[in-house]
Amino acid sequence: MSISAHVKLSGSVGIKRAAQIHSEACKALDGGKVVTFDFDENTGIDASVLQLLLAVQREADERDKNFQLLNVPTALVEQIENCGAASLLTVHDSASAPTENV
Numbered sequence: 001m002s003i004s005a006h007v008k009l010s011g012s013v014g015i016k017r018a019a020q021i022h023s024e025a026c027k028a029l030d031g032g033k034v035v036t037f038d039f040d041e042n043t044g045i046d047a048s049v050l051q052l053l054l055a056v057q058r059e060a061d062e063r064d065k066n067f068q069l070l071n072v073p074t075a076l077v078e079q080i081e082n083c084g085a086a087s088l089l090t091v092h093d094s095a096s097a098p099t100e101n102v
Contacts, residue, residue, distance in 0.1 A: 005032035010041035015048040025056040029065050040071040050079050057088055068092055 005028035013021065028035045037053070039045075053069070060067035068090040072080075080086050 003032060004034040004036065006036050006038060008038050008041060012044040013042060013049055014046035018048050018052045022052060022055060026059055029059055029063050034066040034068065035060060036068050036070055038070040039073055042073060045073060045076055049076060050083065050085065053089055054085060
């Protein structure tokens with residue numbers, strides 16, 4: 001079994017990709033103790049991303065795994081804080097803005 005799984009969230013992440021990303025995250029949780037979502041190559045997010053992150057965090061908690069976020073766009077950090085979810089999600093290395101990469 002792998003110790004960690006790294007999921008790159010490149011391009012635009014929103015409602016159209018949420019189910020696919022959730023499925024990938026659950027597979028990653030099956031294979032590792034730590035699952036990291038990396039927003040380094042992200043070009044955009046919508047409001048559904050917060051719901052997706054909370055769902056993955058719930059899955060991680062149920063499986064006794066760790067879930068963390070890297071290079072999180074400032075807009076998403078603000079969303080997390082504004083809705084009171086900061087204590088539920090582990091955010092590392094927040095980005096000042098998403099990078100332009102597809």
